[in-house]
Amino acid sequence: MRLETPTQAVAPRRVGAGSWVVAVLVLAVIGVASLLIGSVELPVAGVLGALVDKLPLFSVDHDLTDTELRILYDIRFPRVVMGALVGAVLAVAGAGYQGVFRNPLADPYLLGVAAGAGLGATLVIGLGAATALIAPVAFVGGLAAVAVTYALSRTVGGRTTTSLILAGVAVAAFATAFQTFLLQRNYDTLRQVYAWILGRLGTVGWGDVLTLLPYAVVASGVLLVLRRFLDVLALGDEESAALGVNVPRVRRLVVLAATLATAAAVSVSGLIGFVGIIVPHTVRLLTGWSYRVIIPLSLVYGAAFLMLADLIARTVVAPAELPIGVVTAFLGAPFFLLVLRTMKGSS
């Protein structure tokens, strides 16, 4: 595309009004569909009426029974909201990681969050401790793994991102090996750990939503504020520094925010793969290089994508459920190949 006059050409990239409308519509349609469809059939008019009735200033009669209302508000609603939150967090964290590491293959699990959290969950399950401990221990495990990654990269070779990524690979491999060892010793827990690793949103309630919400809000806020710097970082560390950007600080802030939110998401929902890669890449394919667009749209489409994946997970083999990680990977793997093909074609 050629823009002839400079007044048109010189403008920072922003999410256009049209893009916002489409994104919000997609989110709303998938959100409402997720509330309407489930293993227990609820009358469509009743659900829509009950939802509108909840809005301030609206009062609508609906004919849902108390049980149906409980299913809607206490089971389905938190699950849908949780799907949206987890999807938004994973997608935006992935976008942030890709930006600070200038690596299109970076995902929020790059520095060992997933492996650390998985090890934490396996420990709790293997030791037969209370299931309530799984989430907090997984959270701590995920953060600890990233902390070790950081410490290791410092000792081996300064501050390059390559040493950080390699340290992350080593830490993840170590944690996974330890986890496998524990599983070998405790065959009886295999199924439970496996179910955790594949991810699930089935058992979440409003309490889990409230646990994740502050992390999601803070991380999204930090990434939204810093998204302009991610575009500068595309010029490389030295040029960014010459432009007055404190590169180590920006990188640390982005990684910290993304990691905290990812660890929180993983601890309540298990390891849901591919969201952090495919959502930012889809947005990038559709809108171009700028993180000023990729970050906000990844939030919205991440939420929409995971709600959709969860909808598929709980309906295709109803009344049984597919693990959501299977659905995201099933959609994600072919998509990933498509992204690679497109990138190859354009470079």
Place this chain on the structure above:
Amino acid sequence: MSFDGVRVLGPLDLAVSSGQWLGLIGPNGAGKSTLLKTALGMAPHRGTVDVGGRNSRAGLDIAWMPQRPLLPAQMSVANYVLLGRTPHIGYIGSESRHDLRSTELALHRLGLEKIAGRELSTLSGGEAQRAVLARALAQEAPILLLDEPTSSLDIGHGLDVLEMIDSLRKADGLTVVTAIHDLTLAGQFVDRLVLLDKGRVVADGLPSEVLTEDGLRPSYGVGIRVVDIGDGPTVIPARNRDD
């Protein structure tokens, strides 16, 4: 300054006066790029980099044109030049009208308006060099550091870029420091030449004083001839056929 305890440059004390064009010459590995990076605060060093009597402020006092700039393939020329405004925008701000105006002006001065919407990956070497220069100019810093601005260009485009830098410098009163391999080109444009060798200043003066066979041969080897064809010293390589 030193890397991993190995001193690669200095100690040296170099004062550049305002509006001057200083050329840094020297054989490969002499420390030219390192000196520029030190001035930018990127290389570990002891001592200070003062601009106008105070410590230099990142991005605001000094603009840098690297030898091998990273050009994000899909970014448009206009958005690339706009990144030059980064030092002027706070953490929680976005581009002001003035930032956009400065960017337009930089695009205009380097004749990039027509290709402002093009992706960086589609530019020729000369166009890319002008885009990088425009970005540095948009920074509106009083000092411009150029690391080998002509190394990727043919003779004609190299000359064009240096002429452009010269006219911008004169119009804005910029202080320019250039690391440059082409000694003849250097001699024709700069006010002052500093010859670096193994991290030390070997010669410092007018181009006519520094570009002499006796002065250059200890650093570059004996195959150096300096002739004067009327436009100042011309440095040419010549095979040593004595033996």
